[in-house]
Amino acid sequence: MRVEHQLRAFKQVFENYDGAVPLHRFLFSYFKQHKQMGSSDRRWATRYIYSFFRLGKALIKEPQITRLAIADFLCNDTLSLIVETELPLLKNAITNSVKEKLDLVKKYFPEFQLRDVFHFQEELSAEIEHQDFYTSFFTQPDLFIRVKADYLEQLKKKLEEEGITAEAISATALALPNGTKLEKLVPDQRHYQVQDLSSQATGGLFKPQQWDYWWDCCAASGGKSLLLHSVEPTVQLLVSDVRENSLHNLEERFRDAGLKKYQKKVLDLLQNNDQDLHHYEFDGIILDAPCTGSGTWGRTPEMLYYFDTHKINYFSKLQKAIAANVVKYLKEGKPLIYITCSVFKAENEEVVEWLIKELPLKLERAEVIKGYNNNADTMFAARLIKL
Ligand SMILES: C[S@@+](CC[C@H](N)C(=O)[O-])C[C@H]1O[C@@H](n2cnc3c(N)ncnc32)[C@H](O)[C@@H]1O
Numbered sequence: 001m002r003v004e005h006q007l008r009a010f011k012q013v014f015e016n017y018d019g020a021v022p023l024h025r026f027l028f029s030y031f032k033q034h035k036q037m038g039s040s041d042r043r044w045a046t047r048y049i050y051s052f053f054r055l056g057k058a059l060i061k062e063p064q065i066t067r068l069a070i071a072d073f074l075c076n077d078t079l080s081l082i083v084e085t086e087l088p089l090l091k092n093a094i095t096n097s098v099k100e101k102l103d104l105v106k107k108y109f110p111e112f113q114l115r116d117v118f119h120f121q122e123e124l125s126a127e128i129e130h131q132d133f134y135t136s137f138f139t140q141p142d143l144f145i146r147v148k149a150d151y152l153e154q155l156k157k158k159l160e161e162e163g164i165t166a167e168a169i170s171a172t173a174l175a176l177p178n179g180t181k182l183e184k185l186v187p188d189q190r191h192y193q194v195q196d197l198s199s200q201a202t203g204g205l206f207k208p209q210q211w212d213y214w215w216d217c218c219a220a221s222g223g224k225s226l227l228l229h230s231v232e233p234t235v236q237l238l239v240s241d242v243r244e245n246s247l248h249n250l251e252e253r254f255r256d257a258g259l260k261k262y263q264k265k266v267l268d269l270l271q272n273n274d275q276d277l278h279h280y281e282f283d284g285i286i287l288d289a290p291c292t293g294s295g296t297w298g299r300t301p302e303m304l305y306y307f308d309t310h311k312i313n314y315f316s317k318l319q320k321a322i323a324a325n326v327v328k329y330l331k332e333g334k335p336l337i338y339i340t341c342s343v344f345k346a347e348n349e350e351v352v353e354w355l356i357k358e359l360p361l362k363l364e365r366a367e368v369i370k371g372y373n374n375n376a377d378t379m380f381a382a383r384l385i386k387l
Contacts, residue, residue: 002081003081003082003084003085005041006041006044006045006048006080006081006082007065007068007082009037009041009044009045009048010044010045010048010049010052010068011064012034012045013027013030013045013049014049014052016030017030017049017302018306019302019303019305019306022300022302023049023050023053023300023301023302024300027042027045027046027049044080047072047076047080048068048072048080048082050075050140050301051068051071051072051074051075051076052067052068052071052072053071053301053302053304053305054071054074054075054117054137054138054301054304055067055070055071055074055117055304056116056117056118056119056137056301056304056305057116057117057119057304057305058070058112058113058114058116058117059109059111059112059116060116061111062109062111065082065086066086068082068086069082069083069085069086069087070087070105070109070112073087073090073093073094073101073105074098074101074102074105074138075138075139075140076094077094077095078094079091079094087108089108090104090105090108098135098138098139099135101138102114102135102138114131114134114135115130115134117134117137117304118133118134118137118304119304120294120307120309120344123309123312123344123345123346124343124344124345125343125344125345125348125349125368125380126345126349127367127368127370128343128368128370128372128378129370132370132372132373133343133372133378136298136372136373136375137297137298137301137304139298139375140178140298140299141178141196141298141299141371141375141376141377142175142176142177142178142197142375142376143175143176143177143178143179143180143182143194144169144173144174144175144176144194144195144196144197144200144376145173145174145176145182145192145193145194145195146172146173146192146193146195146200146227146230147172147173147174147191147192148172148191148192148230149171149172151191151192152168152171152172152174155174155186155191155192156168156174158185158186159174159176159180159185159186162185164176164177164180164185165177169197169374172200172230173197173200174192175197175375182194189253189256189257190256190257190258193223193226193227193253193257195223195226195227196296196371196376196377196379197371197374197376197377198295198341198369198370198371198374198376198377198378198379199223199224199227199341199377199379200227201369201379201381202224202227202288202337202339202369202379202381203224203227203228203230203231205335205337205365205381205382205383206227206228206231206232206284206286206335206337207335207383208228208231208232208235208283208284209232209283210232210234211234211235211236212232212234212235212236212283212284213235213236213237213238213281213282213283214228214235214236214237214238214282214283214284214285214286215237215238215239215240215280215282215284215285215286215326215329216228216237216238216239216240216285216286216288217240217267217269217285217286217287217322217326218240218241218269218286218287218288218289218290218322219239219240219241219246219247219250219264219288220241220243220246220249220250220288221246221249221250221253222239222249222250222253222254223288224286224288224339225237225239225250225254225259225262225286226253226254226257226259228286229257229259236261236262237259237261237262237263238262238263238264238265238280238282239262239263239264239265240264240265240266240267240269241266241267242266242267242268242269243266244266247264247266250264251264269321269322269325269326270318270321270322270325271325272325273325277329280329281329281330281331282329282330282331282334283331283334284330284334284335284336284337285326285327285329285330285334285335285336285337286337286339287322287323287326287336287337287338287339288339288340289315289318289319289322289323289338289339289340289347289351290315290318290319290322291315291319291340291341291342291347292307292311292312292315292342292344292347293341293342294307294341294342294343294344295340295341295342295343295371295377295378295379295380296341296377296378298371298372298377299377312344312346312347313346315342315347316346316347316350316351319338319340319347319351320351320354320355320358323336323338323351323355323359324358324359327359327360327361327386330386331386332386332387333385333386334385334386335364335383335384335385335386336355336361336383336384336385336386337381337382337383337384338351338352338355338381338382338384339379339380339381339382340379340380341377341378341379341380342379342380343368343378343380347380348366348368348380348382349366352366352382352384355384356384360386360387361384361385361386361387362384362385362387363382363383363384364383364384364385365382365383366380366381366382366383367380367381367382368380369381
């Protein structure tokens, strides 16, 4: 396939995409509508467009074709026609490490600034190491699963028999190559859950007691509830979310995982829910808040290009309003676990500062979970105690 042909396919996809829906969803329907694109066209267009967005706004004044070649060079260790044609001097370095490749790019394109990859650096949480974080965007994050400890070795072996490299990260976490068709390979999901490594790490802050009554108030499809259940299976659970649909997925996942005893409600936490909840008192609340998701943009690099910073303020207000509405149902001396998958201080430290100032809460511990060091998402988690 000639390079012009590949480029035309890339351009068509780029020009038709405006960032309004996730890129993977857009590509799915785009390829469906453009059946003339063969599988090789689709594969190259996908590789090029994802690589292109991983460059964020770096070298924005360079021609698009040069930026695409640089992006493709940084993100891949196999040669493409675009690198061969546009960057012949760099092609022999295709298998070098990302850091070495970045040095080469800086040498040939002195205008290149790593910080332009993520041009929201002013907004970052204080603990984030900028260079490492920006560099992480050139590597696709892994797929992680949380596995019952006594099943890990068996599952690892089964995956390896299927030709999948599974790396044990802890006694209960496996890292797999992204795109592994896990549901097909291991349909029985009783012993494992797909869950990002950093998301798994938030469980360390839960510390439930036996027979506690907890509320997962933004439960979506129940990832944190399942994690809580794995930490302490006797915990009683109320799960809620504003989206009824995601609670249907939750039911399915709970069934597969054998979690039977729980109560579920559709609740909008921006409303007064006293009618539904006036007699409830919890031993712990997990608030896995709606957020920009900026800690997960390694999986959705189109956001580096299309994200509008105004949204940070919108989410930060939403997070505070939801927290204020749920804390009244927490028992004194018990924890509110505040979680985001954001790297922005306005959704992390600044929300925590507001919570301890405005609500009867004191901070026990807060941390950025630096997934960018582990090919994983980056998250923020805080444990606050009701006064
Ligand atoms: C980060 S997701 C939760 C992910 C989930 N806890 C997990 O581990 O998979 C945030 C959730 O907050 C919910 N949400 C957003 N606005 C809400 C509101 N006003 N009231 C209740 N839930 C809301 C969203 O529907 C979304 O499912």
